Amino acid sequence: xxxxxxxxxxxxxxxxxxxxxxxxxxxxxxxxxxxxxxxxxxxxxxxxxxxxxxxxxxxxxxxxxxxxxxxxxxxxxxxxxxxxxxxxxxxxxxxxxxxxxxxxxxxxxxxxxxxxxxxxxxxxxxxxxxxxxxxxxxxxxxxxxxxxxxxxxxxxxxxxxxxxxxxxxxxxxxxxxxxxxxxxxxxxxxxxxxxxxxxxxxxxxxxxxxxxxxxxxxxxxxxxxxxxxxxxxxxxxxxxxxxxxxxxxxxxxxxxxxxxxxxxxxxxxxxxxxxxxxxxxxxxxx
Amino acid sequence: xxxxxxxxxxxxxxxxxxxxxxxxxxxxxxxxxxxxxxxxxxxxxxxxxxxxxxxxxxxxxxxxxxxxxxxxx
Numbered sequence: 107x108x109x110x111x112x113x114x115x116x117x118x119x120x121x122x123x124x125x126x127x128x129x130x131x132x133x134x135x136x137x138x139x140x141x142x143x144x145x146x147x148x149x150x151x152x153x154x155x156x157x158x159x160x161x162x163x164x165x166x167x168x169x170x171x172x173x174x175x176x177x178x179x180x181x182x183x184x185x186x187x188x189x190x191x192x193x194x195x196x197x198x199x200x201x202x203x204x205x206x207x208x209x210x211x212x213x214x215x216x217x218x219x220x221x222x223x224x225x226x227x228x229x230x231x232x233x234x235x236x237x238x239x240x241x242x243x244x245x246x247x248x249x250x251x252x253x254x255x256x257x258x259x260x261x262x263x264x265x266x267x268x269x270x271x272x273x274x275x276x277x278x279x280x281x282x283x284x285x286x287x288x289x290x291x292x293x294x295x296x297x298x299x300x301x302x303x304x305x306x307x308x309x310x311x312x313x314x315x316x317x318x319x320x321x322x323x324x325x326x327x328x329x330x331x332x333x334x335x336x337x338x339x340x341x342x343x344x345x346x347x348x349x350x351x352x353x354x355x356x357x358x359x360x361x362x363x364x365x366x367x368x369x370x371x372x373x374x375x376x377x378x379x380x381x382x383x384x385x386x387x388x389x390x391x392x
Numbered sequence: 393x394x395x396x397x398x399x400x401x402x403x404x405x406x407x408x409x410x411x412x413x414x415x416x417x418x419x420x421x422x423x424x425x426x427x428x429x430x431x432x433x434x435x436x437x438x439x440x441x442x443x444x445x446x447x448x449x450x451x452x453x454x455x456x457x458x459x460x461x462x463x464x465x
Binding site for chain 2: 175176177205207208209210211212213214215217219220224251252253254255256257318319320323325327
């Protein structure tokens with residue numbers, strides 16, 4: 107089922123997909139669970155998560171910590187992640203390079219901070235705090251943004267690179283976010299990839315989106331409600347061709363669910379892209 | 393760039409009235425928020441289309457979460 111180099115392909119856990127996931131574990135190598143959905147779950151429900159972890163490798167994915175911020179992370183939020191990590195013993199945990207609150211205001215989703223040396227250094231501090239409390243470094247994920255953050259002095263790949271190399275964290279590289287941001291702000295997606303420290307990519311997200319906005323000025327929204335588009339599979343092949351590390355690839359779908367078989371076919375397509383990338387890499391002169 | 397700028401952006405994302413006020417006079421709004429000169433210069437040139445799109449997207453996410461919480465009760 108897995109491709110060479112122990113690459114793995116899996117799916118994000120959603121209640122609507124639960125039955126399909128559990129009956130197709132032979133085609134799913136790993137499951138990613140949204141940690142925040144479980145922080146306040148009753149013990150019986152959390153025990154079900156531990157049972158799932160005994161059947162398939164799971165990772166915990168946080169969505170509301172907001173470590174890419176000049177403000178310190180709220181340690182009570184990190185404590186909740188630490189408790190869940192301790193209870194469930196996932197393979198790893200992850201969070202987003204975003205801010206989600208500031209000045210007492212909850213934004214309600216992931217916002218891109220200005221890409222500056224100050225936000226790089228503040229993110230390093232927040233990730234160190236989180237790692238100390240949880241007991242392990244998180245994988246950190248690049249986010250999609252509909253707005254080019256004002257006051258940004260660094261291009262996105264350089265900002266991501268500085269955060270990854272200075273924090274010691276591995277990168278959870280969301281390829282649809284790369285696709286959306288480069289389309290929306292006029293950059294080449296493959297050049298973007300090649301400016302990243304690809305040897306630090308441990309995991310990958312795949313998703314789909316839709317075009318929104320006024321005619322002639324549309325932007326791609328990363329809504330997780332559509333199939334993975336062809337260019338994102340091409341980016342996956344490119345990553346696999348340029349790193350020796352095994353990759354864990356997760357398909358994210360948050361709604362407008364197709365038949366389970368359609369999702370599984372997208373996982374197979376990811377496996378094919380990984381295999382093609384690995385073949386390209388093996389054919390490169392030493 | 394500072395926590396003040398992040399707070400200013402957060403308010404623009406969630407507060408339609410603050411956003412309208414800002415778009416009418418970005419410099420005045422930024423000065424009222426005590427941003428420093430570099431931050432004021434940055435927000436004066438803000439990606440206006442992106443700001444509106446992001447604010448709309450964030451509002452949908454907040455409402456969806458509210459609906460989820462109400463459904464869970």
